[in-house]
Amino acid sequence: MNWLPTSASTFAPEVDFVLWLVTIISVVSCILIGFLLIYFVIKYKKKSDNDQTPAITHDSFLETLWTVIPTILCIVIFIYGYVYYDRYTTVPQNAYEINVTAKKWIWTFDYPNGKKTLGELYVPANKPIRLVMTSEDVLHSFFVPAFRVKQDVIGNRYTFINFTATKEGEFKVYCTEYCGSSHSNMLAKVHVLPELEYLKWESGESAKTSKIASDMPLDQIGKQLYSDKGCVACHSIDGAAGVGPSWKGLYNAKRIFTDGTSAAADENYLKESILYPGEKMVEGYGPVMPSYKGLLDDAEITALIEYIKTLK
């Protein structure tokens, strides 16, 4: 039965076990108590007017039983919870550290060798990973259902997650702390790669993980980047107003800036807007777009511009 998300970390089977344990204990007790309740109501129903309730004051055996059994069950649940929580929060010695920065409404990841990614976290399989997380603005929360890990991400201090991914593939990341109007778009992906492939990716050799290397047309790649890189959080493509201007009909449109100047949104303007959003502020909008300098390479920016051009 697929009631739970894919299980893709060493924690997943443990968390699932405790979840099932608590669920089964609860369901069994609920059925047992419900059944006894109905049974006793029927059995001890007053049958006639001179039907007398016997004057029972207590029953030591039953009272001991219904105190001891639930106590044992609670202790069992506590022990499992404690042991697993301890494992969950103890960082293995050789953990591989990645820095995570949350910001309305994007996730950025910094790797030990200086590499940086946006909206996509790459990790090697079967290696303990430690995420060192912080927020540049409000509270966020980093949640990977497939790994069964979730932790608040807070400004001005660091919080941590550690996990060992056991399955290769692509898993979803959600922000699970309401953080403003585009909270529900604050998504990312974790890519779990075999260790060798990860090392190649980290040293920049691997073409497999780069979307640009695929033989998709540029505007299709741009469309993919639009959601993968988090532009979707602030820019609509259907003309609807958002935190940022809609991209619909943007290409070659006349833009009016807060300083009273204006310009046509040609390729160079679009590129400049992505790299230096603060330079020319579109009238009616706030300075909230992050700079994508160093986060998107030239090929990715070109793909995004090609995509914007298709949104007439």
Ligand code: HEC
């Ligand atoms: C946090 C919200 C936010 C995110 C995320 C964001 N933008 Fe923006 N963007 C804005 C705002 C607000 C403006 C208008 C103010 C300005 O010019 O900086 C803007 C302006 C722009 C413009 C100029 C638009 C115009 O109407 O002239 C372009 C192009 C652009 N963004 C591209 C992108 C791309 C590409 C991404 C994703 C890689 C992205 N933005 C992500 C908020 C955002």
Ligand SMILES: [Cu+2]
């Ligand atoms: Cu958030």
